[in-house]
Amino acid sequence: MSTPKNLxxxxxxxxLPPKALKKLGESFASTLAASLKASGLAAADAAVTPFASPRRLAVHVTGVAARAADKAVQQKLMPVAVALTADGQPTPALLKKLASVGADASVVPSLxxxxxxxxxxxxxxxVVAGASLQEGLQKALDEALARLPIPKxxxxxxxxGWTSVNFVRPAHGLVALHGADVVPVATLGLVAGRTTTGHRFEAANPxxxxxxxxxxxxxMASEGAVIPGFDARRAEIVRQLAAAAARQGLKPIDDEALLDEVCALVERPNVLTCQFxxxxxxxxxxxxxxxxxxxxKYFPLLDAQAKLTxxxxxxxxIRPEDPSAVIGGNERVVRPRLADAKFFFDQDRKKTLESRVAGLAKVVYHGKLGTQGERTERVRALTHLIVRQLGEHQPASVQSHDELQMLAHKAxxxxxxxxxxxxxxxxxxFPELQGIMGGYYARFEGLRDGVAIAIEDHYKPRFAGDALPRNHTGTVVALADKLETLVGLFGIGQLPTGDKDPFALRRHALGVIRILVEKNLPLDLPELLRSAxxxxxxxxEDPTPKLLPFFADRLAVSLREQGYSAQEVDAVLALAPTRLGEVPRRLAAVRAFAGLPEAASLAAANKRIGNILKKAEGEVEAKVDTAxxxxxxxxxxxxxxxxxxxxADRLFEQGDHAGSLKALAxxxxxxDAFFDDVMVNAEDAQLRANRLGLLKTLHEAMNRVADLSRLAA
Structure with a gap:
């Protein structure tokens, strides 16, 4: 067999469409390489290098054989009773089967x-002969193109002039090299060769x-003036951006998606500095x-205070010797865009926000839930409800009646x-600026900064890792806004299904969870949902029965993503804590308890007690007759x-959950001695009931912070 060569x-x-290029390149490379590996032409550990630029998809695979190894196979034919006569001769059925697989009666003795x-x-x-590289690569290429995640x-x-083909963009060239040898595969009306095309304007040779x-x-880099690798080209753009910004003493905006898109628009990046x-x-x-x-697709520059310059x-x-024409052209192009933004800003400030309230009644929010105006009234009602519940639970951060009244008014x-x-x-x-512009216009009108910040922040957190609202007013309004969305849409049956979540309800639920947990708000989630x-x-209809498990699921996912184990999360959430602000303390307590030498034994005992109580006849009361x-x-x-x-109870009431669990050690x-020496299910009914009552008392004492049985192996 010939020595394997790189392909x-x-x-x-x-x-190619820029927003899809990265995925197209990864898919082309991975699918083609996987097919070669499946056919035995490439080793399972062969290195696969994808390339993707605006005008090319490519892949490099190491150690590809010219022909796959032959493979021994065993094929079932049919039951012996059907295949052979009584004297061992092949039946017509067997001969027909053998013919269908390319054999004849001569092989019967070897069956x-x-x-x-x-x-x-x-x-x-x-023995099945191994596929040739041409056969295997043709199959791999066809699969790679068929499975491309083409947007359109x-x-x-x-x-x-007659034949039509369907593809993401017209294809004009195909290269397939095994070492230095051309592999004559074909696709999209093209036959593979060894020539390709470089940069449109700057290649040394056409x-x-x-x-x-x-x-x-x-x-491709030296003759074609192209950096074909997506990651290599992206790294070069990042390097040039940082260098150009440093020369100005500034910093480019951080935007990974923009970097990917720009990387998909250029083959030979050249970063230039412009101004307006x-x-x-x-x-x-x-x-x-x-x-x-x-x-x-420009990169704005910020100063040390993150202010736009x-x-x-x-x-x-392109890389012209004199870039002034390129710089001047881009400066001319951006000016009308900025002028439009200034015009919108100036025009918007001619009307107050309050004068626009009536117009919300003409904007449909949802066919079954009315207009944005009606939605606004519901959010207002929910802010009062939240403030009232905050007052009832007397949080440390909001004490006096006057402060509550002021918070309610501002919210x-x-x-x-x-x-x-x-x-x-x-x-x-720019729909992405909703909330942000409201905050600017509120400040322009002279509204209190707390109200302006709340208007700006009420969509927060907008995405995973986003900041939370910065003040009490914004927190209340953000919570009310998200609850209105969740309760309303769940209430009309618009639940997320599978990976479909058109109203981003999972994100809204996570936002509510983060606000309640990270702000440590003393609010009871079930009470909040029922009253909404x-x-x-x-x-x-009241969606609380559907919303509570939805929140529990989102919370469990979030906690596991933060590094808590499934056991720790299950132990805490098994008690369905209604104040989510307590969850981090309970998790920390469970983790500390799990590190104690007594933890495993007590968790196992807790699980055993739970099973005993489940099997007991009737309701077991947590009371003990000492006699x-x-x-x-x-x-x-x-x-x-x-x-x-x-x-343990005293420490629990003080909020020292870790200390409460430690006391149980x-x-x-x-x-241990009880389970070694005492028969719980005694024949005497009174003794049995009393021992069950003791176990019930113990079970309640052990499971105030979390269900410790979930920690048992």
Whole structure:
């Protein structure tokens, strides 16, 4: 067998959709390589290097054989009773089967008899010749193209003028090199060769003739003026951006998605510094940043205080000796965009936010839930409900009646105005700025900063890892806004299904969880949900029974992502804590308890107690008659419980959950002795009931912080 060689396959096409390029490149490389490995042409550990640029998809695979090894296979033919006559001769059925697999009667003596269920069957041993590289690569190439995650297929005619093919973009070249040898595969009307095309304008030669599979990246860079690797090109863009920004003493905006998109637009990146007129900086920087990123794919530059400057970076696809024309052209292009943003900002400020409230009644929110105006009234009602419940639970952060009244007033005002920026020109042009622009316009009108911040923050957290609202008012309005969405949509049956969540309800639920947990709000989640349903005035059914498990599931997923074990999470959530702010303390306590030497034994005992109580007839009461404690071990357990339980309860009430669980460690010895020496299910009904009552008392004492049985192996 010939020595394996490295393989290079490249498909040269017209400009690919930039937002899909990275996935297209990864899919092309991984699918093609996987097919080669499955056919035995490449080893399972062969190195696979993907390449993807605006005009090419390519892959390099190491150690590819010219032909796969032959493979011994055993094929079941049919039961012996059907295949052979009584005197051992082949039946017509067997001869027909052999013919179908390319054999004849001459192989009958070599057929193997082997058990097959209750009967014997005949099996044919044969050797299947390994696939040639041309056969295997053709199959791999066809699979790779068929499985590309193409956003939208286009149809185009081939050079013959008659044949039409469907692909993401018209393809114009195909390379397939095994070492230095061409593999004559074909696809999309193209036959593989060794020549490809470099950069449209800057390649040293119009075509690049590749020496071998391993010279691809080097020749494309030196002769074709192209960096074909997506990651390598992206790293070069990052390097140039950092260097250009450093020369200005500034920092480029951090945006991974923008980097990926720009990387998919250029083959030979060249970062240049541009600027715009300083007067545009009077417009909120979020507007300018968004228009530069979204419309022009530019990288705005920030100063040390993260404030936008009037300088920005562009990533050009050409490297002229004099870049002034490229810089001037981009500066001219961005100016109208910035002027539009300034116009929207100036026009929007001619109307107050309050004057826009009435217009919300004309904006449909949901066919079954009414308008944005009606939604606003529900959010306002929920802010009052939340503030009232905060007052009832007397949080340390909000003490006096006057402070509560002020919080209720500010939250109501912020909730009234929170959605009005949906009617502004700026948000109409850039929906991503909703909330943010409301905050700017509120400050311009002279509204209290707390209200303006609340309007700006009421969508927070917008995504995983986003910041939470910065003040009490924003926290209340954000919580009310998310609860209104969840309760309303669950109430009309609009639940997420599978991976479909068109209203981002999972994100909203996680936002509520983060606010309750990280702000440590003393709010009872079930109570909050039940009291929110009447706000909809009969439009919905109470969705609390469906929402609570939904929240529990989101909370469990979030906690596991934070590094807590499934056992720790299950132990805490098994008690369905209603105040989510307590969950981190309970988890920390469970983790500390699990590290104690007594933990495993007590968890196992807790699980055993739970099983005993489940099997008991009737309801078991947590009470003990000391006169019925006959055995020394049960007396000792009762005494130990009398000492440990008050201390554990005292620590629990003080919020020292870790201390409460640690106190229970003293019960290990008496619990072990109890199970060694005492028969719980005694024949005497009174004794049995009393011992069950003792176990019930112990079970309740042990499971105030978490269900410790979930920690048992």
């Amino acid at each position: 290079l396959v490249e498909l040269f096409v017209e400009e 193997k008899r082997q058990p097959d269920g209750k009967a014997e069957a005949l099996f044919l041993d044969s 297929v286009m149809s185009y005619q081939l050079a013959d 075509t690049v003739t590749l020496r071998d599979a391993d010279s691809y990246a080097e020749q 007129e300083p007067e545009f900086l009077e417009v909120p920087q979020e507007c300018l940043i968004l228009t530069m990123k979204a419309n022009q 009037n300088k920005f970076l562009i990533v050009s696809n 109501d005002q912020a909730a009234l105005l929170a959605k009005t920026d949906l009617l502004t020109d700026m948000v109409g042009e 349903a009447p706000v909809f005035g009969g439009l919905i 019925l404690l006959q055995e020394a071990a049960e007396q000792a357990l009762f005494e130990a419980l009398g000492t440990v339980q008050p201390e 003293a019960l290990k010895a008496p619990v």
